[in-house]
Amino acid sequence: MxxxxxxxxxxxxxxxxxxxxxxxxxxxxxxxxxxxxVETGSNRFSAQPQALAQTAPVQSLADIEAIDVPRFGTGIEEFDRVLGGGLVAGGVVLIGGDPGIGKSTLLLQALANLSHSKKSLYVSGEESGAQIAMRAKRLMVDAKELKLQAEIQLEKILGTLADIKPEVVVIDSIQTVYSDALSSAPGSVAQVRECAAQLTRVAKQNGITIILVGHVTKEGALAGPRVLEHIVDTVLYFEGDTHSSFRLVRAVKNRFGAANELGVFAMTEKGLKGVSNPSALFLSQHDNAVPGSCVMVTQEGTRPLLVEIQALVDTSHAPNAKRLSVGLEQNRLAMLLAVLHRHAGVAAFDQDVFINAVGGVKITEPAADLAVLLAINSSMRDKPLPRGLVVFGEVGLAGEIRPAPRGQERLREAAKLGFSIAMIPKSNAPKQTIAGLTIIAVERIDEAFKRLREQE
The missing domain is CATH 2.20.28 (Rubrerythrin, domain 2)
Known part of the structure; x- marks a missing residue:
């Protein structure tokens, strides 16, 4: 052979x-x-390539009517928020996360809610029907009208979709599905790419909403080719520690809504429940003010969140001081320490610096810079920051404090949660006073430290 x-x-x-x-x-x-x-079979390429949707005539953009895409909710408010308001007919959603973090649990809850108004189908390639029935019983969801199929062959799944014509389908997971047209093993690059493309084509042609579950690598990225993320309309990631009872779902890509939207869930005995006030999760409850703690307002999609930034600075006993950051970019921490030394006169070259964002949230926006520097300075001086202080602002290499987007929304959220002092970039200073909130507008990092000493 x-x-x-x-x-x-x-x-x-x-x-x-x-x-x-x-x-x-x-x-x-x-x-x-x-x-x-290498695929050598003629059946793979014998047919003409099929487009994802029917060919439309060429039109002038001015003649096309701009209408909102109709959505339907899943019955889970936080999940709908991440999706941009709900699911879209013909949309394809890819959701990834670590094993055991709650992907199947969340989708079973959502599909059980949708099955009362939409014809729904759950295709399982990893678990048997009995296992899913046990989970539904444990979650106490009403899934009497939910259809279930345990199958991993693509052609049989497509045949089922043509027979029962469902409106919403969950494929759990795309790495287990394989096509007879390819000889490679399930989960390979070719199989994942081909099966996702075929399912997307069916979704677009028939107006079926399909949710794909994807495995992730050790680095946390979706397994398989990155082209998988380009095929689908929406990409969601589960974040957070699997040992914690809280789960974060972030929209990395969304053609029908805002990207970087964040949904917060609590894992309970009856499944995932949305958290109405997520800022409370990311704020530690201290009886007394402690050094090295600073509260910032970050913007996650359309939602402002208050997150506590903690810093611990200790004398280093090694030739190279440690720089460790959890939830924040580590390279940015090294840059901020250089700015702190050059423009504020605070040297940390012989100190170990540890930074942590409370609650397991990952902050990627630069508006956390000011909070990080204030927390580091507070830990080095062993003096807590004023009680009720909230900050945000990007720090440049020249020591200037740059504005952050949606500053008014951040300030209103801080005032609503009872904070009394806000240190912000001068460009974000509101034109009208906000009730109960004292604004400290600063332009440079050394000015920020000076204004804080005046508050002590």
Missing amino acids: AKAKTNYTCTECGGVSGKWTGQCQACGQWNTLLETI
Whole structure:
């Protein structure tokens, strides 16, 4: 028997190489080439390629009427928020996360709610029907009208969709589905890409809402080629520690709503429940003010959240001082320490610096810079910041404090939660006073430290 011919496919961009190299020649990523079997069957390419949707005539953009996309809710308010208001007919959603974090639980709850008004189908490739029935019983959801199929072959799944014509479908998970048109194993780059493309085509042609569950790698990215994220309309990620009772769902991509939207859930015996006031999760309850703690207002999509930034500065006993950051970018911490030394005269080259964002939330926006520097300075001086203080602002390399977007919404959220003092960039200073909130507008980091000493 002749040996099967193989090539190497990049898991990031899907590029193909005839031999293994350390770096993908298409996208430049390192160690992303995986060996795959070359498809030689004529059935794979004999038919003409099918478009994702029917061909539409060429029109002038001015003649096209701009209408809002109709949505339907899942019955879970936080999930609908992340989706941008609900699911869209014909939309394809990809949701990923660590094993056991709650992907199947959340989707079973949502599908059980939808089954009362929409014809719903749950396709399971990882669990049997009995296992899903046990989960539904444990969650105490009313899933009498929910249809279930335990199948991993793509052609049979497509046949089921053509027979019962569901309106909402969950595929759990896309890595277990395989097509007979390909000889590679389920979960391979070719299988994942082809099965996702076929399901997306069916969704667009028939107006079916499909939710795909995806596995993640050790780094937390979706397994398989990155082209998978480009095929679908919405990409959601579960964040947070699996050992914690709280789960965060973030929209990384959304063609029908705001990206970077965040939903907060609490894991209970009856499944995932939305948290109405998530800011309370990210604020520690201290009886007395403690050094190294600073509260900031971050913007997650359309929602302002108050998060506590904690800093611990201690004398280093090693030649190279440690710089550790949890929930914040570590390279940015090194840059902020240099700004702190150069423009505020506070040296930390012989100090170990540890930064933590309370609650397991990941802050990617630069508006956390000011809070990080104030927390570090507070820990070094061993003096707590004024009680009721909330801050936000980006710090530049020249020591200036730059404005943050949606400053008014951040201030209103802080005032609503009872904070009395806000240190913000001068450009974000409100034109009208906010009841119960004293505004300290600053332009430079040294000015911020000076104004804080005046408050002591």
